[in-house]
Amino acid sequence: MKQPDLPDTALVAQSLSLFRQRAPLIHCMTNDVVQSFTANVLLALHASPAMVIDAGEAAQFSAIADALLVNVGTLTHARAEAMQAAVQSACASATPWTLDPVAVGTLDMRSAFCQQLLALKPAAIRGNASEILALSLQQGGGRGVDTRHQAEEALAAAQHLAQRCQSIVVITGEVDYVTDGERTFAVPGGSPLMTRVVGTGCALSAVVAGFTALPGDRLQHVASACRVMACAGAQAASEASGPGSFLPAFLDALWNLNEEKLK
Numbered sequence: 502m503k504q505p506d507l508p509d510t511a512l513v514a515q516s517l518s519l520f521r522q523r524a525p526l527i528h529c530m531t532n533d534v535v536q537s538f539t540a541n542v543l544l545a546l547h548a549s550p551a552m553v554i555d556a557g558e559a560a561q562f563s564a565i566a567d568a569l570l571v572n573v574g575t576l577t578h579a580r581a582e583a584m585q586a587a588v589q590s591a592c593a594s595a596t597p598w599t600l601d602p603v604a605v606g607t608l609d610m611r612s613a614f615c616q617q618l619l620a621l622k623p624a625a626i627r628g629n630a631s632e633i634l635a636l637s638l639q640q641g642g643g644r645g646v647d648t649r650h651q652a653e654e655a656l657a658a659a660q661h662l663a664q665r666c667q668s669i670v671v672i673t674g675e676v677d678y679v680t681d682g683e684r685t686f687a688v689p690g691g692s693p694l695m696t697r698v699v700g701t702g703c704a705l706s707a708v709v710a711g712f713t714a715l716p717g718d719r720l721q722h723v724a725s726a727c728r729v730m731a732c733a734g735a736q737a738a739s740e741a742s743g744p745g746s747f748l749p750a751f752l753d754a755l756w757n758l759n760e761e762k763l764k
């Protein structure tokens with residue numbers, strides 16, 4: 502297997518600049534825990550988040566939005582129905598959609614639902630290592646919403662999943678891996694403090710959704726999304742004294758990120 506590439510800094514800066522210029526409208530169907538943090542992360546990057554969740558409205562909105570995020574973190578039967586309607590409408594309107602399979606493998610309803618959604622070909626899938634393993638192998642799972650595995654352990658499963666769904670698959674961890682099943686990027690950086698506040702993974706999935714809406718090389722754009730979050734995470738951790746001060750520092754770091762800082 503070919504060694505993963507590191508994303509080129511100039512190309513990451515180009516993706517970020519295009520993202521800020523385009524300011525994508527991102528339809529977020531996400532969990533109850535991370536709504537506000539997700540919206541703030543997207544706003545700090547100049548995007549426009551909108552959390553539309555009623556089945557009828559969600560189907561209408563995903564056709565208008567630039568990208569759709571489906572995150573099953575606090576799934577209910579009613580939400581699954583609304584998400585299904587939104588994804589169907591997104592597919593009919595060529596709106597790219599991204600799946601965050603929170604805690605898949607651990608719980609039966611969301612595991613079955615995510616398998617069902619995969620047939621509707623997400624543009625991207627972003628999860629931690631246990632989630633990507635469980636989604637790909639249809640068994641196993643993490644410790645609730647947390648991973649039990651290292652990202653490297655899920656790489657072959659991610660490549661397989663990417664080929665099966667013709668999607669881009671992101672495994673996050675100490676190093677993030679981004680693959681379309683053929684090419685793979687490795688994105689180092691970030692900070693362990695990112696796992697000590699809730700929602701960095703979920704917010705990254707929303708950012709990934711936004712980057713899938715950009716024209717050009719989608720794999721490169723998604724790797725750029727990971728690099729942007731990792732850089733901001735490292736910068737914020739260097740200034741913070743713990744999870745509390747990390748959060749505002751992270752939003753500021755996203756806001757102030759530029760090519761110089763990406764190096």
Ligand SMILES: Nc1ncnc2c1ncn2[C@@H]1O[C@H](COP(=O)(O)OP(=O)(O)O)[C@@H](O)[C@H]1O
Pocket residue numbers: 628629630646647648673674675676677690691692693695696700701702703705730731734
């Ligand atoms: N040990 C680590 N060192 C650096 N960054 C990390 C580490 N673990 C996770 N991250 C970063 O934290 C963010 C959330 O990833 P992760 O914790 O894997 O997702 P989730 O919250 O869905 O479990 C990602 O940007 C990832 O790169």
Ligand SMILES: Cc1ncsc1CCOP(=O)(O)O
Pocket residue numbers: 532534535574575603646698699700701702703704
């Ligand atoms: C704690 C929790 N419980 C259900 S969803 C959720 C948030 C998970 O956020 P992340 O996957 O970004 O850590």
Ligand SMILES: [Mg+2]
Pocket residue numbers: 603604628629646702703
């Ligand atoms: Mg998660």
